[in-house]
Amino acid sequence: MFFLSDMLNKKLHLPKPGEALPGRARPVRTATRHRVFKRSLKGPYPDGMETALFAMGSFWSAEPIFWGMPGVWVTAAGYAGGSTPNPTYQEVCTGLTGHAETVRVVFDPGMVSYAALLKIFWENHDPTQGMRQGSDIGTIYRSAIFAASEGQQAQALAARDAYQAALDQAGLGRIGTEIHSAEFYFAEVQHQQYLARNPGNHRELRGTGVPCPTFGQVQATPSVR
Numbered sequence: 001m002f003f004l005s006d007m008l009n010k011k012l013h014l015p016k017p018g019e020a021l022p023g024r025a026r027p028v029r030t031a032t033r034h035r036v037f038k039r040s041l042k043g044p045y046p047d048g049m050e051t052a053l054f055a056m057g058s059f060w061s062a063e064p065i066f067w068g069m070p071g072v073w074v075t076a077a078g079y080a081g082g083s084t085p086n087p088t089y090q091e092v093c094t095g096l097t098g099h100a101e102t103v104r105v106v107f108d109p110g111m112v113s114y115a116a117l118l119k120i121f122w123e124n125h126d127p128t129q130g131m132r133q134g135s136d137i138g139t140i141y142r143s144a145i146f147a148a149s150e151g152q153q154a155q156a157l158a159a160r161d162a163y164q165a166a167l168d169q170a171g172l173g174r175i176g177t178e179i180h181s182a183e184f185y186f187a188e189v190q191h192q193q194y195l196a197r198n199p200g201n202h203r204e205l206r207g208t209g210v211p212c213p214t215f216g217q218v219q220a221t222p223s224v225r
Contacts, residue, residue, distance in 0.1 A: 011095035011138035012131050015083070021096045023084035030186040034074045035193035036067055041076055042186070043106075049073055050109050052117050053080055053146035053184055055100035056125035057133030060194040061205045062103045065124050071111025076104040077191045080146045080182040089188055095139050102146065104184055114152055115214075118159045121145065122212040125205045127163075128173035134206060144178040153179065162213045170210045 034041050056062045059077040066072050079087055082098030092099045105117060125133055127143040147153035156179045164175050186192075195201065 011140075013095075014098050014139055015096050019096060020083045020098055021087070021091050021094070023091070023097070024086045027086050027186065028088055028188055030076075031189045031192040034076075035196045037074050039074050041074060041192065045073060045106055046108075048108065048110065049106050050114070051148050052105045052107065052114060052152065053102050053148065053182065054105065054117075054121045055081065055102045055142060055144035055146070055178075056121060056127075057101070057141045057143075057205050058136055059101040059103050059187065059191065060201070062101075062125070063193065064195050065120060065205070066103065066105050066117070069107075069112055069116070069120065071108045073106045073108060075106070075193075077187040077194070078102050078104055078184050079187060080184045081142075081144050081178065082182075086185055089191065092140055093138075099140065099185070100142050100144050101140050101187075102144070102184060104186075114155055115159070118145075118156060119212045119214070122159065122163045123207045123210075126208050127175045127177045128167065128208070130176050142178065143176060144182075146182040146184070147179060148181070153181070159212065163210075166210050166213060167208065170208070172208055172210065 031041050033039065063075050063077050066075050079092050079099035080102040081100045084091060084097035084099065087097040087099055091097050107117065125143060131139050131142050133141045145156045147156055160175055160177060160179060
């Protein structure tokens with residue numbers, strides 16, 4: 001009983017300094033091409049492409065959400081937000097790496113804005129659930145935006161505050177989404193475009209049902225924090 005409660009505690013709390021697993025110097029083996037887009041998973045990408053990182057629960061279910069968006073060049077499943085270098089899936093699942101399951105979105109900003117991607121992020125999961133998404137429980141399923149630039153950071157914070165105002169009006173809870181920069185590590189081959197290979201294993205993400213304000217509204221909404 002002690003063992004089970006101890007493991008659950010580790011999965012619900014990020015590791016303290018000195019507790020994280022050591023990881024490794026070399027990246028874990030991953031795919032070379034995207035199964036849906038038929039493009040190089042790691043690049044090189046065309047000039048002008050930008051990258052966004054979103055953690056919103058299971059990356060199996062989150063990655064396909066972005067496939068139908070015009071301007072998205074390629075996506076990838078991976079890990080971000082922790083301190084263990086080049087972690088494996090098994091290590092991340094212990095809760096002792098500090099990482100969250102994360103989707104990497106490479107996109108053409110001339111065709112789709114970062115604000116549009118943020119809207120998809122907020123509306124397709126519940127950012128008020130803390131260390132879980134539905135029945136998926138643990139730090140690896142927490143909500144996070146890992147900004148690639150100061151511009152992305154500013155937009156993400158403004159969108160968070162605007163969405164919180166919308167949630168307040170709907171009588172819902174507080175957003176717990178982390179917003180900061182972080183290094184991304186590609187997940188193993190079997191996790192890339194998982195639902196394209198295993199459509200019967202669908203794990204649905206559920207949003208709050210509250211629409212996220214558009215970018216223009218986000219800019220005009222005062223901070224609620």
